[in-house]
Amino acid sequence: MKRNLFILLTILICSVTACRSGQKKSEKMENKKGTLLKIETSMGDITVKLYDETPKHRDNFIKLAEAGTYEGTLFHRVIKEFMIQAGDPDSKNAPKGKMLGSGDVGYTLPAEFVYPKYFHKKGALCAARQGDDVNPKKESSGCQFYIVTGKVYNDSTLLGMEQQMNEGKLTSAFNALAQKYMKEIYKMRKANDQDGLYDLQEKLYAQAEAEAAKQPDFHFTPEQMKAYTTVGGTPHLDNQYTVFGEVVDGMDVVDKIQRVKTDRSDRPEEDVKIIKVVVVE
Incomplete structure:
Protein backbone atom coordinates (compact mmCIF):
# COMPACT_ATOMS: atom_id res chain seq x y z
CA MET A 1 0.00 0.00 0.00
CA LYS A 2 1.37 3.43 -0.93
CA ARG A 3 1.91 5.90 1.85
CA ASN A 4 0.29 9.26 1.53
CA LEU A 5 2.42 11.83 -0.25
CA PHE A 6 1.23 14.49 2.13
CA ILE A 7 3.35 13.06 4.97
CA LEU A 8 6.28 14.96 3.50
CA LEU A 9 4.28 18.06 2.81
CA THR A 10 2.89 18.21 6.34
CA ILE A 11 6.28 18.44 8.02
CA LEU A 12 7.01 21.56 6.00
CA ILE A 13 4.37 23.55 7.81
CA CYS A 14 4.15 21.83 11.20
CA SER A 15 6.52 22.22 14.11
CA VAL A 16 6.63 20.95 17.63
CA THR A 17 6.50 23.46 20.47
CA ALA A 18 6.24 23.05 24.08
CA CYS A 19 6.78 25.08 26.80
CA ARG A 20 10.56 28.97 26.55
CA SER A 21 28.29 38.32 45.18
CA GLY A 22 28.57 35.09 47.08
CA TYR A 153 -2.70 8.16 36.29
CA ASN A 154 -3.91 4.57 36.32
CA ASP A 155 -1.88 1.64 35.04
CA SER A 156 -3.84 1.26 31.80
CA THR A 157 -3.32 4.90 30.87
CA LEU A 158 0.42 4.61 31.41
CA LEU A 159 0.54 1.43 29.33
CA GLY A 160 -1.29 3.31 26.59
CA MET A 161 1.34 6.06 26.77
CA GLU A 162 4.07 3.45 26.42
CA GLN A 163 2.41 2.16 23.25
CA GLN A 164 2.05 5.66 21.80
CA MET A 165 5.70 6.45 22.51
CA ASN A 166 6.86 3.25 20.85
CA GLU A 167 4.67 3.90 17.81
CA GLY A 168 6.00 7.45 17.66
CA LYS A 169 9.59 6.28 17.17
CA LEU A 170 9.03 5.80 13.45
CA THR A 171 7.44 9.23 12.99
CA SER A 172 10.23 10.94 14.92
CA ALA A 173 12.92 9.18 12.93
CA PHE A 174 11.19 10.03 9.64
CA ASN A 175 10.78 13.72 10.54
CA ALA A 176 14.42 14.00 11.62
CA LEU A 177 15.59 12.56 8.32
CA ALA A 178 13.22 14.73 6.29
CA GLN A 179 14.56 17.89 7.95
CA LYS A 180 17.91 17.20 6.28
CA TYR A 181 16.27 17.27 2.84
CA MET A 182 14.26 20.47 3.22
CA LYS A 183 15.92 22.34 0.36
CA GLU A 184 15.41 19.42 -1.98
CA ILE A 185 11.80 19.00 -0.87
CA TYR A 186 11.04 22.70 -1.43
CA LYS A 187 12.64 22.52 -4.85
CA MET A 188 10.54 19.51 -5.88
CA ARG A 189 7.39 21.11 -4.50
CA LYS A 190 8.05 24.26 -6.50
CA ALA A 191 8.50 22.15 -9.65
CA ASN A 192 5.38 20.11 -8.78
CA ASP A 193 7.56 16.99 -8.96
CA GLN A 194 5.21 14.59 -7.19
CA ASP A 195 7.06 11.51 -8.43
CA GLY A 196 10.29 12.85 -7.00
CA LEU A 197 8.63 13.63 -3.71
CA TYR A 198 7.13 10.17 -3.52
CA ASP A 199 10.46 8.47 -4.29
CA LEU A 200 12.21 10.54 -1.63
CA GLN A 201 9.48 9.73 0.85
CA GLU A 202 9.88 6.00 0.20
CA LYS A 203 13.63 6.27 0.64
CA LEU A 204 13.37 8.19 3.92
CA TYR A 205 10.61 5.92 5.22
CA ALA A 206 12.81 2.86 4.72
CA GLN A 207 15.69 4.57 6.50
CA ALA A 208 13.38 5.64 9.34
CA GLU A 209 12.12 2.07 9.77
CA ALA A 210 15.72 0.87 10.09
CA GLU A 211 16.53 3.61 12.62
CA ALA A 212 13.40 2.94 14.70
CA ALA A 213 14.14 -0.79 14.76
CA LYS A 214 17.49 -0.09 16.44
CA GLN A 215 15.83 1.73 19.34
CA PRO A 216 14.65 -0.36 22.30
CA ASP A 217 10.97 -0.25 23.20
CA PHE A 218 10.06 2.33 25.80
CA HIS A 219 8.79 1.22 29.20
CA PHE A 220 8.21 3.19 32.39
CA THR A 221 10.44 2.09 35.25
CA PRO A 222 8.85 0.63 38.42
CA GLU A 223 9.71 3.91 40.17
CA GLN A 224 7.88 5.92 37.53
CA MET A 225 4.86 3.63 37.60
CA LYS A 226 4.63 3.92 41.38
CA ALA A 227 5.00 7.71 41.41
CA TYR A 228 2.60 8.38 38.53
CA THR A 229 -0.10 6.12 40.00
CA THR A 230 0.19 7.50 43.55
Missing part, protein backbone atom coordinates in the same frame (compact mmCIF):
# COMPACT_ATOMS: atom_id res chain seq x y z
CA GLN A 23 31.19 33.29 44.94
CA LYS A 24 32.85 31.65 47.92
CA LYS A 25 29.48 30.65 49.30
CA SER A 26 28.50 29.07 45.96
CA GLU A 27 31.73 27.10 45.80
CA LYS A 28 31.14 25.88 49.32
CA MET A 29 27.60 24.78 48.49
CA GLU A 30 28.81 22.81 45.45
CA ASN A 31 30.42 20.33 47.83
CA LYS A 32 27.22 19.68 49.74
CA LYS A 33 25.15 16.80 48.43
CA GLY A 34 21.59 17.81 47.67
CA THR A 35 21.78 21.61 47.99
CA LEU A 36 18.67 23.06 49.65
CA LEU A 37 17.14 26.41 48.76
CA LYS A 38 14.05 28.10 50.12
CA ILE A 39 11.77 29.92 47.68
CA GLU A 40 9.89 32.49 49.75
CA THR A 41 6.65 33.46 48.03
CA SER A 42 3.68 35.68 48.80
CA MET A 43 1.69 32.50 49.47
CA GLY A 44 4.25 30.70 51.63
CA ASP A 45 7.65 29.03 51.50
CA ILE A 46 8.78 26.18 49.23
CA THR A 47 12.01 24.34 49.97
CA VAL A 48 13.70 22.58 47.05
CA LYS A 49 16.65 20.24 46.80
CA LEU A 50 18.96 20.66 43.81
CA TYR A 51 20.51 17.51 42.37
CA ASP A 52 24.29 17.17 42.20
CA GLU A 53 23.88 15.12 39.01
CA THR A 54 22.76 18.28 37.18
CA PRO A 55 25.66 20.58 38.17
CA LYS A 56 25.18 23.26 35.52
CA HIS A 57 21.54 23.80 36.50
CA ARG A 58 22.35 23.54 40.20
CA ASP A 59 25.14 26.10 40.08
CA ASN A 60 23.17 28.46 37.86
CA PHE A 61 20.13 28.39 40.16
CA ILE A 62 22.32 29.12 43.18
CA LYS A 63 24.07 31.95 41.33
CA LEU A 64 20.78 33.59 40.35
CA ALA A 65 19.37 33.16 43.85
CA GLU A 66 22.40 34.78 45.47
CA ALA A 67 22.35 37.60 42.93
CA GLY A 68 18.71 38.38 43.77
CA THR A 69 17.58 37.70 40.21
CA TYR A 70 14.35 36.05 41.33
CA GLU A 71 13.36 38.70 43.86
CA GLY A 72 10.06 40.26 42.81
CA THR A 73 9.43 37.90 39.91
CA LEU A 74 6.07 36.20 39.53
CA PHE A 75 4.65 32.76 39.03
CA HIS A 76 3.50 33.97 35.63
CA ARG A 77 2.10 30.71 34.21
CA VAL A 78 -0.06 28.45 36.35
CA ILE A 79 -1.99 25.47 35.01
CA LYS A 80 -3.88 23.27 37.45
CA GLU A 81 -2.90 19.59 37.35
CA PHE A 82 0.13 20.48 35.23
CA MET A 83 2.70 22.91 36.66
CA ILE A 84 3.50 26.36 38.07
CA GLN A 85 6.16 28.37 36.22
CA ALA A 86 8.30 31.31 37.34
CA GLY A 87 11.61 33.07 36.83
CA ASP A 88 10.84 35.52 34.01
CA PRO A 89 12.82 38.73 34.80
CA ASP A 90 10.27 40.74 32.81
CA SER A 91 7.57 39.76 35.31
CA LYS A 92 8.91 42.14 37.96
CA ASN A 93 6.30 44.84 38.47
CA ALA A 94 4.53 43.67 35.32
CA PRO A 95 1.17 45.41 34.87
CA LYS A 96 -2.03 43.42 34.72
CA GLY A 97 -2.64 41.79 31.38
CA LYS A 98 0.98 41.95 30.19
CA MET A 99 2.05 38.82 28.33
CA LEU A 100 4.91 37.12 30.17
CA GLY A 101 7.21 34.19 29.58
CA SER A 102 9.71 35.56 27.06
CA GLY A 103 12.16 37.14 29.49
CA ASP A 104 15.62 35.67 29.98
CA VAL A 105 19.11 36.39 31.28
CA GLY A 106 20.89 36.26 27.93
CA TYR A 107 22.01 32.64 27.89
CA THR A 108 20.76 29.06 27.87
CA LEU A 109 22.01 25.92 29.60
CA PRO A 110 22.79 22.61 27.90
CA ALA A 111 20.28 19.90 28.71
CA GLU A 112 21.22 17.66 31.64
CA PHE A 113 18.91 14.67 31.40
CA VAL A 114 19.43 12.17 34.20
CA TYR A 115 16.70 9.88 32.98
CA PRO A 116 15.02 7.68 34.10
CA LYS A 117 16.42 8.37 37.58
CA TYR A 118 14.89 11.83 37.66
CA PHE A 119 11.51 12.31 36.03
CA HIS A 120 8.41 14.52 36.12
CA LYS A 121 6.80 13.29 39.31
CA LYS A 122 4.74 15.74 41.34
CA GLY A 123 7.08 18.20 43.01
CA ALA A 124 9.85 17.91 40.41
CA LEU A 125 11.78 21.15 39.81
CA CYS A 126 12.48 21.54 36.09
CA ALA A 127 13.94 24.01 33.62
CA ALA A 128 11.65 25.70 31.13
CA ARG A 129 12.82 26.03 27.53
CA GLN A 130 11.85 27.00 24.01
CA GLY A 131 10.21 24.45 21.73
CA ASP A 132 12.01 21.88 19.61
CA ASP A 133 11.41 23.80 16.37
CA VAL A 134 13.85 26.53 17.45
CA ASN A 135 15.68 24.53 20.11
CA PRO A 136 16.46 21.03 18.81
CA LYS A 137 19.12 20.45 21.48
CA LYS A 138 16.49 21.07 24.19
CA GLU A 139 18.66 23.67 25.92
CA SER A 140 17.18 25.13 29.09
CA SER A 141 16.24 28.71 29.81
CA GLY A 142 18.92 30.43 31.85
CA CYS A 143 16.40 31.48 34.49
CA GLN A 144 12.84 30.20 34.03
CA PHE A 145 11.77 27.10 35.91
CA TYR A 146 8.63 25.19 36.80
CA ILE A 147 7.42 22.88 39.54
CA VAL A 148 5.33 19.91 38.48
CA THR A 149 1.87 19.40 39.97
CA GLY A 150 0.41 17.03 37.39
CA LYS A 151 -2.21 14.41 38.10
CA VAL A 152 -2.51 10.76 39.08
CA VAL A 231 1.43 11.11 43.82
CA GLY A 232 1.07 11.87 40.10
CA GLY A 233 3.05 13.98 37.66
CA THR A 234 3.42 14.80 33.96
CA PRO A 235 4.93 11.72 32.25
CA HIS A 236 4.71 13.13 28.71
CA LEU A 237 7.45 15.65 29.61
CA ASP A 238 9.96 13.00 30.66
CA ASN A 239 13.33 13.15 28.92
CA GLN A 240 12.25 16.35 27.16
CA TYR A 241 12.98 18.95 29.85
CA THR A 242 15.78 18.92 32.42
CA VAL A 243 14.71 17.87 35.91
CA PHE A 244 17.26 19.37 38.29
CA GLY A 245 15.63 19.19 41.73
CA GLU A 246 12.51 18.51 43.75
CA VAL A 247 10.32 20.01 46.45
CA VAL A 248 11.16 18.64 49.89
CA ASP A 249 8.91 20.95 51.92
CA GLY A 250 6.03 23.28 51.06
CA MET A 251 4.18 21.17 48.52
CA ASP A 252 1.01 22.48 50.15
CA VAL A 253 2.07 25.95 49.01
CA VAL A 254 2.63 24.67 45.47
CA ASP A 255 -0.88 23.20 45.53
CA LYS A 256 -2.32 26.52 46.73
CA ILE A 257 -0.60 28.32 43.88
CA GLN A 258 -1.85 25.87 41.26
CA ARG A 259 -5.43 26.49 42.38
CA VAL A 260 -5.42 30.29 42.00
CA LYS A 261 -7.68 31.88 39.40
CA THR A 262 -5.90 32.66 36.14
CA ASP A 263 -6.59 34.63 32.97
CA ARG A 264 -6.63 33.38 29.37
CA SER A 265 -2.84 33.41 29.29
CA ASP A 266 -2.64 31.24 32.44
CA ARG A 267 -1.29 34.17 34.44
CA PRO A 268 -2.75 34.42 37.95
CA GLU A 269 -5.26 37.25 38.19
CA GLU A 270 -3.74 38.19 41.55
CA ASP A 271 0.06 38.22 41.47
CA VAL A 272 1.87 35.36 43.17
CA LYS A 273 5.29 36.82 43.85
CA ILE A 274 8.68 35.38 44.74
CA ILE A 275 10.02 37.44 47.62
CA LYS A 276 13.48 35.89 47.53
CA VAL A 277 15.31 32.60 47.07
CA VAL A 278 17.93 31.73 49.68
CA VAL A 279 20.37 28.89 50.21
CA VAL A 280 19.51 26.90 53.32
CA GLU A 281 22.56 26.51 55.54
